[in-house]
Amino acid sequence: MSPETDRPPSWQVCLACANELTERDPRSRCPTCGGLLEVTHRDPELTGDALLLRFTERRGAGPGATTSGVWRFREIVLPSAEEVVSHPEGNTPLLHREALEEWTGIGGILLKHEGHNPTGSFKDRGMTVGVTQAKRIGARAVACASTGNTSASLAAYAAQAGMPALVLVPAGNVASGKLAQSLAYGARTLLVRGGFDDCLRLVQEASERLGVYLLNSINPFRIEGQKTIVLELLQQLAWDPPDWIVLPAGNLGNTAAFGKALREARAWGLISRVPRIAAVQAAGAAPFARSFEEGFARRHRVDPDTVATAIRIGDPASHDRAVRTIRETDGVVLSVTDAQILEAKAAVDGCGVGCEPASAASVAGARELARRGTISRGARVVAVLTGHVLKDPGMLLDYHVDREPPPPGANRPVEIEADLRAVEQVLEGAKGRSPDGVNGER
Ligand SMILES: Cc1ncc(COP(=O)(O)O)c(C=O)c1O
Ligand SMILES: [Zn+2]
16 A cells, blocks of 8 residues: 555555556456455555544435445545446435444444345445446446345446346255345246255356356455445544444455555555454354364365354365454354344344344354453444345244244234224233333243
């Protein structure tokens, strides 16, 4: 990150062999060694203070892409972009709920709710940049493998851009809200008999052979957009960084993006201190957590299994760049069980916020780190909720309606005859129950 004024505004670099590609090169990996690519920007022309002022001015200014929570930061996302494909996206809330402070044991916990994005997950932040790039390079179609949210987001942004979209998802393992979105937005949707890792392998082959632009998070332009989760939360905190940022971790694109955002924010004078990152995996899909426990001595691959389908990934594609994030931020990686995830989800849902199962891994992880003493009671913590509560209605109905015996937070609906007496009886019954559980004890 040194001033190299003879450079174009941005270019791509292979993280493994330092090979350089132009900004508009459509290949998804390094053509020399197959390594992951990263977008590198020339140092911004403005000082840190001038950038901060510009970001502040754009916040809440008029309609259109300028106010987007992604394009507001365009100088450090994709400075050369002129016409962008923007919903707009971002501008997600930073929420405070006392009940969650109590539940996690962390006095200063806030929730960055990415479920408030246009398609209900953080993927929109990467997709606005990825589809903008696809248009700039004249791609004829776009494609991705997905556990559901990426496909929903790609489908929406491709529709907006007027481009055909192809999405590959694991048959039988995609939450119904996400599948419904891909179909509704008009993506050609392939249900692959295999897991996410199979889908990713297949779509990479297809993109190489069939000339379709790949928009998985190995695409470095997606990462540029996802950096803005961190930039926006820092802005919401008046650029006074929290002690910790906790996020769910699957394919590790977001973990990589968070590290890059913090590295650049510090180098370019936006912040003077870097928060620690905690990446939280589901115990049944925790190859990165296992690797962390061994000091990242080697990379693991597992056969994944978890209720949190969005992070049901056994061979995370962004492993190497996520290792860098954890090392540079003095971060930690941990895993939480499905039971912990569901308990955290019930706590998040129960205070009126709501999130999808994978998102609750961050809150479960924050609580676990507080229990271990890694995060102190007084720490300032931002836990990222990555997706909306309605993404996975099937899981919600199973938890609240079908499961026997009812789990501790189950809120059973009551079927009644259509008369007032029946309503009264239910209300009387509710009076006699504990105040924090509507239909059951906690
Ligand atoms: C809701 C949700 N949370 C977390 C993740 C994991 O993000 P990453 O794959 O970047 O680690 C995903 C990825 O699909 C997701 O959809
Ligand atoms: Zn290379």
